[in-house]
Amino acid sequence: MSLSIAFSPCPNDTFVFHALVHGLVPGAPSFDVTFADVDVTNTSALDGRFDLVKVSYAALPWLLDTYELLPCGGALGRGCGPxxxxxxxxxxxxxxxxxxxxxxxxxxxxxxxxxxxxxxxxxxxxxxxxxxxxxxxxxxxxxxxxxxxxxxxxxxxxxxxxxxxxxxxxxxGLPIPLGAILAKRGAVDPVEAAEWIRQSVRTAWADPSLSRDYVLSHAQEMEPEVVDAHIALYVNEFTENLGPDGERAVAALLKATTA
CATH class of the missing domain: 3.40.190.10 (Periplasmic binding protein-like II)
Known part of the structure; x- marks a missing residue:
C-alpha cells in the first residue's frame, strides 16, 4: 500500500517526516511525497487529493468534512508566531x-x-x-x-x-497553532497515522544526523545554523502530542475563525 502525503520543504516538516517517508517507521506504508507551501496545500486539500496533508490551522473549517485532525506532527508553540x-x-x-x-x-x-x-x-x-x-x-x-x-x-x-x-x-495565554496534520477520512486510520508520525518524530530526535542531508537539500539555501534554529523552534513537545494546552489553543483559534 502506498499513500500520498503533502508537506512543505521547510526544515521542520522535512525533519519530522524524514523517517516516515524513508521507510524507517516499522509498520508504516510507503509514501508518495508532494512538497508544497502551506497556501497551496490549504487549497489543494479541498478536493481530498492527499491521504495525509499539512495545512494551516486556520483552514480547518473548510477541510474537516473530508479530513480528521491528527494530534501530532504539526507546528504549534510559543515564541514562534508570524x-x-x-x-x-x-x-x-x-x-x-x-x-x-x-x-x-x-x-x-x-x-x-x-x-x-x-x-x-x-x-x-x-x-x-x-x-x-x-x-x-x-x-x-x-x-x-x-x-x-x-x-x-x-x-x-x-x-x-x-x-x-x-x-x-x-x-x-495559549500557544499559537500554526500548521496541522490531517488524515483523509476513509483512507487512513487516524490512530495508526498518528502513531507513525510520532515514531517519525522520535526517530528524528533520537538521531538528527539521519535526516540532515534530506533537510538541507530542501532548505531553500538556508544556512545550517538557520535550519537548526528553525527546527528547534517549530519541532517541540506539541509536535509529538498536542496535549491539553494544544487542544485548548486549537479550539480558541477555531472559535476565532467563526467569530
Missing amino acids: LLLTNGQGFHDGVVAVPGERTTAYLLMRLWAQQSGQVPREVVVVPFHEIMPGVAAGRFDAGLVIHEARFTYQRYGLTQLVDLGEWWETDT
Whole structure:
C-alpha cells in the first residue's frame, strides 16, 4: 500500500517526516511525497487529493468534512508566531503582502488589526519568498511572514511592527497553532497515522544526523545554523502530542475563525 502525503520543504516538516517517508517507521506504508507551501496545500486539500496533508490551522473549517485532525506532527508553540514587517513606512491604511488568505498568519493579522485599529487599505496574496524583497523594495508597505523569516528579516533592512504570536499568547495565554496534520477520512486510520508520525518524530530526535542531508537539500539555501534554529523552534513537545494546552489553543483559534 502506498499513500500520498503533502508537506512543505521547510526544515521542520522535512525533519519530522524524514523517517516516515524513508521507510524507517516499522509498520508504516510507503509514501508518495508532494512538497508544497502551506497556501497551496490549504487549497489543494479541498478536493481530498492527499491521504495525509499539512495545512494551516486556520483552514480547518473548510477541510474537516473530508479530513480528521491528527494530534501530532504539526507546528504549534510559543515564541514562534508570524511577524508583521515594514520598511519603516508604517502599516495603517497601506498595502500588506500575505502568504495566503486561509493561513493562520493572516487570521492572526486580521484579529490584531481589528483590536488595534490598524487596518490595511489593501491585502495582496504573494508567494512567501517574494514578501520580504517586495517590502524592502517598496512594492508593499508591510509584509506578513512566517517560518525562517523570523531569523532573516533584518538582512532586508526590515523592522518588526508586531510579533503576532506574542500578541496571541498575551491575549489568550495559549500557544499559537500554526500548521496541522490531517488524515483523509476513509483512507487512513487516524490512530495508526498518528502513531507513525510520532515514531517519525522520535526517530528524528533520537538521531538528527539521519535526516540532515534530506533537510538541507530542501532548505531553500538556508544556512545550517538557520535550519537548526528553525527546527528547534517549530519541532517541540506539541509536535509529538498536542496535549491539553494544544487542544485548548486549537479550539480558541477555531472559535476565532467563526467569530
